[in-house]
Amino acid sequence: MWAPSWGWVTVANLLLGINQGLCWSTTVIMKIDLVGPQRRGMAMGLNEFSGYFAAAHLSVER
Numbered sequence: 001m002w003a004p005s006w007g008w009v010t011v012a013n014l015l016l017g018i019n020q021g022l023c024w025s026t027t028v029i030m031k032i033d034l035v036g037p038q039r040r041g042m043a044m045g046l047n048e049f050s051g052y053f054a055a056a057h058l059s060v061e062r
Contacts, residue, residue, distance in 0.1 A: 032044070
């Protein structure tokens with residue numbers, strides 16, 4: 001809202017995307033480390049479910 005130009009907005013969104021990508025990957029790796037290689041599919045499934053559930057919940061709340 002107070003950005004001097006659209007270039008600032010674009011750079012901020014780029015940095016936010018990189019941050020989100022790194023955080024998401026870190027949570028996936030952490031969960032796979034916790035459950036071990038035998039249950040990595042379950043860890044990935046729960047991670048995906050929780051992410052999409054949270055996104056859907058937030059979109060309904062607004």
